[in-house]
Amino acid sequence: MNTQDAKRVLETALICASQPLTLxxxxxxxADELGADTVRGLLDELGRDWEGKGVELVALASGWRFQSRxxxxxxxxxxxxxxxxxxxxxxxxxxxxxxxxxxxTRGDIEDIRGVVVASQxxxxxxxxxxxxxxxxxxxxGRPALYAxxxxxxxxxxxxxLEQLPALEVGSEPPAFEALQGQxxxxxxxxxxxxxxxxxxxxxxxxxxxxxxxxxxxDGTPALPNPDPQDPPPQPxxxxx
Numbered sequence: 468m469n470t471q472d473a474k475r476v477l478e479t480a481l482i483c484a485s486q487p488l489t490l491x492x493x494x495x496x497x498a499d500e501l502g503a504d505t506v507r508g509l510l511d512e513l514g515r516d517w518e519g520k521g522v523e524l525v526a527l528a529s530g531w532r533f534q535s536r537x538x539x540x541x542x543x544x545x546x547x548x549x550x551x552x553x554x555x556x557x558x559x560x561x562x563x564x565x566x567x568x569x570x571x572t573r574g575d576i577e578d579i580r581g582v583v584v585a586s587q588x589x590x591x592x593x594x595x596x597x598x599x600x601x602x603x604x605x606x607x608g609r610p611a612l613y614a615x616x617x618x619x620x621x622x623x624x625x626x627x628l629e630q631l632p633a634l635e636v637g638s639e640p641p642a643f644e645a646l647q648g649q650x651x652x653x654x655x656x657x658x659x660x661x662x663x664x665x666x667x668x669x670x671x672x673x674x675x676x677x678x679x680x681x682x683x684x685d686g687t688p689a690l691p692n693p694d695p696q697d698p699p700p701q702p703x704x705x706x707x
Contacts, residue, residue, distance in 0.1 A: 487530035
């Protein structure tokens with residue numbers, strides 16, 4: 468099979484796929500007769516073929532897919548004028564903490580936010596496919612450890628956690644507000660959002676009001692140190 472025909476096969480498979488395709492799946496199109504480096508080279512060429520068009524080929528955490536370019540989203544949104552409900556502050560804060568300090572337990576999140584984390588919040592993020600339990604901390608009660616998923620990275624158009632926007636100390640607006648816009652704007656446009664339930668967490672009278680920033684009064688990150696017994700964050704996509 469010549470290069471042009473191979474690219475046509477890859478292009479057709481990626482356009483018809485309902486989700487990103489991994490390198491292993493793409494190689495299976497050719498009965499593994501093409502090596503991983505060869506397929507990557509063909510994907511690079513295919514990406515260049517689509518430069519300047521309204522659709523682009525991108526590499527994500529779980530594989531490759533075609534998607535519309537960001538600058539065209541405002542036009543495509545007119546096909547679906549109803550905006551999905553925005554997530555509550557509690558949901559966004561919980562997701563941000565998990566994303567930047569994974570793996571964490573509900574107790575870790577509560578220590579940062581200063582309030583009890585309602586079960587509905589964790590369930591909503593799990594149902595959305597953005598977080599999952601990857602193990603348990605070896606402490607009394609063996610609480611579940613939560614981390615983000617490849618679907619979370621896919622919805623943000625990222626390949627790895629290292630591409631998350633950096634938290635800037637002393638930024639204006641407050642760190643969490645800036646993070647909310649950077650971290651979730653793309654995700655809310657990339658896929659239908661799950662309707663956020665009404666705030667269900669109760670704040671005890673003796674607990675101070677939570678900070679609206681992920682930083683303390685001295686400007687340092689208000690995040691717990693990772694437990695040495697915690698498992699590492701989610702694995703990165705396969706390279707072959």
